[in-house]
Structures are given as C-alpha cells and as structure tokens.
Amino acid sequence: xxxxxxxxxxxxxxxxxxxxxxxxxxxxxxxxxxxxxxxxxxxxxxxxxxxxxxxxxxxxxxxxxxxxxxxxxxxxxxxxxxxxxxxxxxxxxxxxxxxxxxxxxxxxxxxxxxxxxxxxxxxxxxxxxxxxxxxxxxxxxxxxxxxxxxxxxxxxxxxxxxxxxxxxxxxxxxxxxxxxxxxxxxxxxxxxxxxxxxxxxxxxxxxxxxxxxxxxxxxxxxxxxxxxxxxxxxxxxxxxxxxxxxxxxxxxxxxxxxxxxxxxxxxxxxxxxxxxxxxxxxxxxxxxxxxxxxxxxxxxxxxxxxxxxxxxxxxxxxxxxxxxxxxxxxxxxxxxxxxxxxxxxxxxxxxxxxxxxxxxxxxxxxxxxxxxxxxxxxxxxxxxxxxxxxxxxxxxxxxxxxxxxxxxxxxxxxxxxxxxxxxxxxxxxxxxxxxxxxxxxxxxxxxxxxxxxxxxxxxxxxxxxxxxxxxxxxxxxxxxxxxxxxxxxxxxxxxxxxxxxxxxxxxxxxxxxxxxxxxxxxxxxxxxxxxxxxxxxxxxxxxxxxxxxxxxxxxxxxxxxxxxxxxxxxxxx
RNA sequence: UGGGGCGUCGCCAAGCGGUAAGGCACCGGAUUUUGAUUCCGGCAUUCCCAGGUUCGAUCCCUGGCGCCCCAGCCA
Numbered sequence: 181x182x183x184x185x186x187x188x189x190x191x192x193x194x195x196x197x198x199x200x201x202x203x204x205x206x207x208x209x210x211x212x213x214x215x216x217x218x219x220x221x222x223x224x225x226x227x228x229x230x231x232x233x234x235x236x237x238x239x240x241x242x243x244x245x246x247x248x249x250x251x252x253x254x255x256x257x258x259x260x261x262x263x264x265x266x267x268x269x270x271x272x273x274x275x276x277x278x279x280x281x282x283x284x285x286x287x288x289x290x291x292x293x294x295x296x297x298x299x300x301x302x303x304x305x306x307x308x309x310x311x312x313x314x315x316x317x318x319x320x321x322x323x324x325x326x327x328x329x330x331x332x333x334x335x336x337x338x339x340x341x342x343x344x345x346x347x348x349x350x351x352x353x354x355x356x357x358x359x360x361x362x363x364x365x366x367x368x369x370x371x372x373x374x375x376x377x378x379x380x381x382x383x384x385x386x387x388x389x390x391x392x393x394x395x396x397x398x399x400x401x402x403x404x405x406x407x408x409x410x411x412x413x414x415x416x417x418x419x420x421x422x423x424x425x426x427x428x429x430x431x432x433x434x435x436x437x438x439x440x441x442x443x444x445x446x447x448x449x450x451x452x453x454x455x456x457x458x459x460x461x462x463x464x465x466x467x468x469x470x471x472x473x474x475x476x477x478x479x480x481x482x483x484x485x486x487x488x489x490x491x492x493x494x495x496x497x498x499x500x501x502x503x504x505x506x507x508x509x510x511x512x513x514x515x516x517x518x519x520x521x522x523x524x525x526x527x528x529x530x531x532x533x534x535x536x537x538x539x540x541x542x543x544x545x546x547x548x549x550x551x552x553x554x555x556x557x558x559x560x561x562x563x564x565x566x567x568x569x570x571x572x573x574x575x576x577x578x579x580x581x582x583x584x585x586x587x588x589x590x591x592x593x594x595x596x597x598x599x600x601x602x603x604x605x606x607x608x609x610x611x612x613x614x615x616x617x618x619x620x621x622x623x624x625x626x627x628x629x630x631x632x633x634x635x636x637x638x639x640x641x642x643x644x645x646x647x648x649x650x651x652x653x654x655x656x657x658x659x660x661x662x663x664x665x666x667x668x669x670x671x672x673x674x675x676x677x678x679x680x681x682x683x684x685x686x687x688x689x690x691x692x693x694x695x696x697x698x699x700x701x702x703x704x705x706x707x708x709x710x711x712x713x714x715x716x717x718x719x720x721x722x723x724x725x726x727x728x729x730x731x732x733x734x735x736x737x738x739x740x741x742x743x744x745x746x747x748x749x750x751x752x753x
Numbered sequence: 754u755g756g757g758g759c760g761u762c763g764c765c766a767a768g769c770g771g772u773a774a775g776g777c778a779c780c781g782g783a784u785u786u787u788g789a790u791u792c793c794g795g796c797a798u799u800c801c802c803a804g805g806u807u808c809g810a811u812c813c814c815u816g817g818c819g820c821c822c823c824a825g826c827c828a
Contacts, residue, residue, distance in 0.1 A: 202766075202767070202774095202775075202776085203767070203768095204766085204767085208769090227828095228828095229827085229828050231827090231828080261828065263827090263828080264827065264828075266827090267827075267828090317826095320826095321825085321826050324826075325824075325825085325826095328824055329824070330755085330824055331754090331755055331756075331823075331824060332754055332755050332756095333755085334755090335824090362826085363826065365826095366826050375756085376755050376756040376757090377755095377756055377757075377823080378755095378756080378823055378824050379823075381824085384825085384826050386826085387826035388826080389826085403826095405825090405826075405827085405828090406827070406828050407828095410828085426757095426758070426759090426821080426822070427821095427822055427823080427828095428822095428828090429757055429758060429822075429823095430756075430757050430758090430822070430823050431823090432757090433757095451758085453758095453759085453821095458764085464828095506765080506766095506776060506777075507765060507766085507776090507777095508765060508766050508767085508776090509766095510759090510765085510766070511758070511759060512759060512760075512765085512766090512821095513758095513759070513760095513820070513821050513822095514764080514765060514766090515764075515765090516764070516765060516777090517763090517764050517765080517777070517778075519764085519777065519778070520764075520765075520776080520777050520778090523776095523777065523778095524777095526789090526790095530789080530790060531790095535787075537787095564785090564786090564787075564789090564790080565790060565791075594788095595788095596788075597788090605786055606786095607786060607787075608786070609786095639786085640786045641786075648786080649788090650786095650788085651785095651786045651787065651788095652787090653787075717787085717789085719787045719789080720787045720788085720789070721787090722789095744787075744788095744789050744790090745788095745789065745790090746788070746789085747788055747789090748788040749788085750788095751788085
C-alpha cells in the first residue's frame with residue numbers, strides 16, 4: 181500500500197480526462213472572434229509577477245488561460261511580468277514555474293519575460309518621444325500626484341510637458357545612461373490631463389531604478405511600468421486574447437492607446453472577476469504577512485491557499501482543476517464557499533485514495549473471551565468500490581484500540597456505535613459486545629472498554645443473520661504503529677476575513693483551532709511504509725496525506741486533507 | 754459629486770425577445786461491514802426596483818437603488 185497513489189495525476193491536463201467545460205462569456209467572445217475572422221487562432225498567456233507564491237486565485241487564471249488554449253487548439257505562454265526588480269526574486273520565479281507544472285500545464289517553448297523585451301520597449305519609447313507622444317518630466321513623485329488631480333477634478337499639465345522632442349530624447353538617453361538618480365525624472369505618455377479616466381492623465385512609462393534585475397542584471401537603470409510593458413509584450417508574442425482581472429478594466433483604453441500610437445498588432449484584453457474564497461485571504465500582501473509574522477509555518481503551510489500549501493496539504497492538481505472549472509468565470513464580485521473546493525478534493529480522493537484504519541484518539545479495548553496468544557489476519561479492501569485496488573492483511577488480537585468517541589456510556593438516541601451492553605462490528609473482524617468499562621479511580625476517566633466477541637461473526641457478519649447497525653474501526657494494540665497526525669481546519673473563523681470594514685483587524689479572525697497536532701495515534705502496521713506525498717482515506721475520518729517534509733522513513737506524519745462528510749455530526753450529535 | 758464595471762435560488766452560474774440549464778449547499782428516501790461512497794426525488798410562476806416598448810422581456814428602452822474598482826515613479 182506504500183506507494184500506490186503518489187499524487188499520480190500530475191500530467192498535462194487533457195480535455196479527454198476533464199469534465200466538459202461549461203461555457204462562459206470569454207468563450208462566447210472567442211467563438212465570435214473566430215467566427216468573424218477577427219482572430220484565426222487562440223494564443224493566451226498567464227503573466228504572473230514574480231514577487232510571491234501562486235495561490236488558488238492564480239490557479240483560476242492558469243486553468244482559464246491554459247484551458248482555453250487547450251480547448252481551442254492554440255497555445256498559452258507563461259510570461260513573467262518582471263518590470264519591477266525592487267520586488268521580484270528568482271525564488272519566486274522557480275516556485276511559479278513549479279506550481280504551474282504541478283497543476284498540469286505545459287507552456288512548451290513559450291516561457292517569456294517582459295524583460296526579454298526591454299530593448300524593444302526602449303526603442304518604442306524613443307519613437308513615441310520623437311512623435312511627440314511622450315516626454316521626460318522632472319516633477320517629483322509628490323508633485324506628479326498633486327498635478328494629477330482627483331476623481332472629480334481634472335489634473336494640471338506639468339511645466340515640462342511641452343519640452344521639444346530633441347530635448348526629451350536627450351534627457352531620456354541620459355536617464356538610460358545612468359546620469360540621474362532614482363526618482364529624479366520619469367518618462368510620461370502625453371495623453372490627457374483632464375481625462376475622467378485617471379490612467380490617461382499622462383501615465384508614467386519609465387522610472388529610474390538603479391536596481392539589479394533577476395534576468396537583465398545591471399543592464400538597465402530604468403524600468404518600464406506595467407502599462408507600458410504589458411500590452412506591447414502581448415503584441416510581440418501574438419497574444420490574441422489577453423485575459424486579466426477586473427481592476428484592469430480601466431487600463432484597457434491605455435493598453436490600446438500605446439498599441440495604436442506605436443501602430444503595432446493589438447490583442448484583445450478581456451477582464452474577469454478574481455476569485456474570493458471564504459474562510460481564507462487571497463492578497464499577496466496578507467499572505468506574506470501571515471508568513472512573516474509566523475501565523476503559519478511558511479508559504480507551504482498546509483493551511484495556506486497557496487499552490488504549494490494546498491499541494492503539501494494533499495489537495496490534488498486534478499481537484500484544483502475541477503474546482504476552477506466548477507466555479508465558472510464571470511464579472512460578478514463573488515465569494516466561493518470553501519465547501520466547493522473541499523468537495524472537489526473529496527470527489528477526487530474518494531476515487532483514488534486507498535483506505536486504511538487508524539485511531540486518532542485511542543481507547544483500549546480488551547476482548548475478554550479472545551485467546552491471549554492468538555493473532556488473526558483479516559483481509560481488508562483497499563477500496564470498497566474498486567476491487568482492482570486489491571486487499572491487504574490487517575492483524576487482530578485480544579487487545580485493540582478503538583476511537584474514543586466511538587464509545588459512549590450514555591448514548592443519545594440515534595447513536596449506534598458502542599455503549600454498555602450494546603453490540604458493534606469491528607470492521608472486517610468480529611462483532612463485539614460491551615460488557616464493562618474501566619475508569620481511572622481518581623479522575624473517573626474511561627481508560628478501557630471490556631468486551632466479548634462473537635466467534636461466529638468472523639469477518640463481521642453474524643451467523644444468525646442479525647443486523648448490526650454500527651461498524652467502527654480499530655487497530656491491534658500490539659501491532660499498530662504510533663504516528664503523528666495534524667488535523668487542519670479553516671485558517672479563519674469568519675467567512676470573509678478580508679472584507680471587514682475595519683480592515684486592519686483581519687488577523688483577529690484567525691481560527692485558533694486551525695491546527696491540532698496529535699502525537700499518539702495508532703495506525704495499522706502497513707502505514708509505516710506509506711510514502712511521502714501519498715494519500716489515504718482513514719476510514720470514517722477523512723483523507724490524509726503523508727507529509728512531504730516531516731515524515732521519516734518508517735515514521736510517517738499525516739496531514740488531514742479534508743474530513744469525510746458526516747451526517748451524524750451535522751445532525752448535531 | 755468624474756470615469757469604469759456588476760446586480761438570475763443560501764453560494765457560484767447558464768441564458769442574448771418565446772415563456773428560468775447545471776454545480777455546491779439544503780431537505781427527503783433507497784442501498785451500504787466507512788453515520789462515507791453510490792442512487793433516486795424535492796428545491797427561483799421568477800431574474801435589484803419602478804415605469805415603458807412588444808402578442809410576449811431575465812433578455813430592448815427610461816429612471817431609480819445597491820455593490821465593486823480607479824487619484825503607485827506597484828502589478
């Protein structure tokens with residue numbers, strides 16, 4: 181059982197293995213563009229800035245862009261939007277590539293960087309200067325802000341706005357040559373200081389930044405802004421549909437302005453609503469804060485909504501892809517319930533995770549009429565609904581552990597597990613009847629359950645055909661291994677931690693119970709060999725993955741991926 | 754009070770003038786040696802509101818209301 185399902189589903193996502201795609205407004209636009217002939221093929225791109233780790237929100241964009249390329253027989257580029265060396269880092273670049281690959285997507289030979297185009301972008305900037313469409317501004321950042329005006333008042337033109345092209349060109353070349361310090365001058369597009377769209381009030385194209393870039397090193401001391409780089413990068417790569425999130429809707433006129441001013445191929449920008457997931461936060465800033473301030477143990481903490489975190493938790497790439505399809509794509513601000521994600525995970529793991537038995541909170545049970553020196557081995561199904569996954573042997577003896585919560589001295593009505601005088605089935609083994617309870621003399625705590633077994637019920641079926649409603653899991657005291665388990669729960673205790681009106685307080689909603697470590701769990705012996713990264717269903721409890729980082733050979737650490745649905749618990753028991 | 758978006762079931766989401774898909778959640782019920790899975794069945798006479806056009810409007814028009822985004826030399 182050790183290594184059967186090592187997250188085997190990491191290959192390229194294929195249409196044939198994915199559920200059928202629901203339609204959405206972007207597909208409608210593409211269909212229309214293809215029909216009218218305004219585009220002949222489909223080329224998309226996923227353009228992360230390498231300044232943080234990817235999260236489930238990025239997964240939505242990745243699945244969208246790569247999924248479109250796949251379904252329309254086009255291609256999707258991975259392009260790093262690396263225009264700001266002050267924030268970007270190689271660590272992030274590597275991690276992003278790894279996450280996209282893990283999700284099951286392949287950019288082929290289309291790995292690009294905005295920085296690949298710095299030379300071309302610079303030439304185009306000179307061109308715009310010569311055409312009188314860009315100028316060097318000596319105003320300080322503070323002044324530029326004042327001159328920009330407000331949402332309701334138009335801005336004022338900079339006194340440097342009407343410098344002659346020759347002077348602009350000279351200044352711009354000297355900016356590039358490193359003659360001026362950071363912040364002393366910028367290159368601006370000459371558009372319209374009174375535009376109701378703030379983005380059109382002479383946006384900055386280049387700023388001076390004497391910083392070393394992960395790819396271009398010290399070749400440049402001035403770097404293009406997003407607005408000046410993104411559309412042209414799309415254009416150079418022949419992107420047909422440039423899909424981004426809603427907050428860039430206001431930038432579209434600017435995106436198109438640059439392309440038009442330069443007279444180059446114009447991709448079509450389409451905006452969609454970013455993902456919000458309940459009980460977690462999605463902004464890079466907040467995630468970074470959780471990591472930096474130690475609220476979680478790193479970017480790959482299994483409670484994080486990062487790809488690396490979810491992967492470590494045991495979420496499968498396939499489950500995440502299913503999720504991204506299921507939630508759809510639209511322009512409504514929406515909050516997806518965490519339950520949807522969890523359900524996708526269950527759906528996938530239910531199919532592929534082998535079953536096993538483990539007791540999280542052990543309670544000793546002694547079967548009084550079972551021979552002391554006898555050990556039997558029972559055949560257990562690795563998957564009750566999939567015989568092809570085979571069986572395994574599970575040892576059984578006189579002393580076993582059962583789950584503490586499976587015994588109640590005074591059972592409420594509807595409880596059909598073990599109680600004094602009652603019978604229950606030990607899965608795959610025998611039917612036992614509770615004959616007594618041993619308690620700690622001082623604390624009154626139940627320390628042991630006494631039972632007798634029905635020798636005629638070998639395997640779990642009563643010879644007389646009587647019905648046994650309850651079946652519980654167990655582990656032989658002498659044969660089970662000791663293991664550590666981490667029970668993970670939602671990171672936040674409120675549905676929308678990020679949307680508080682008094683926004684600064686989001687961290688006070690952290691769920692104090694998001695991680696519970698159990699150090700004395702007992703598991704069936706076969707689990708000693710479980711390989712890191714593999715997933716199991718511990719029957720009646722949930723899906724668990726063998727932690728990739730903390731498991732030692734022969735001593736696995738289990739992360740709870742997600743619980744099983746539990747209608748008994750839900751009923752309020 | 755400028756500009757740009759958005760408002761269809763508790764949460765997502767199709768729908769594009771012809772009489773409200775689907776998923777999740779929820780509520781039954783069947784099977785079950787996981788209170789799991791699976792399986793059946795139920796779940797918007799109504800589409801933010803109010804007018805108008807039309808034989809007919811969630812889809813068109815007008816006017817409201819509500820929510821989100823924009824004043825980084827961030828992306």
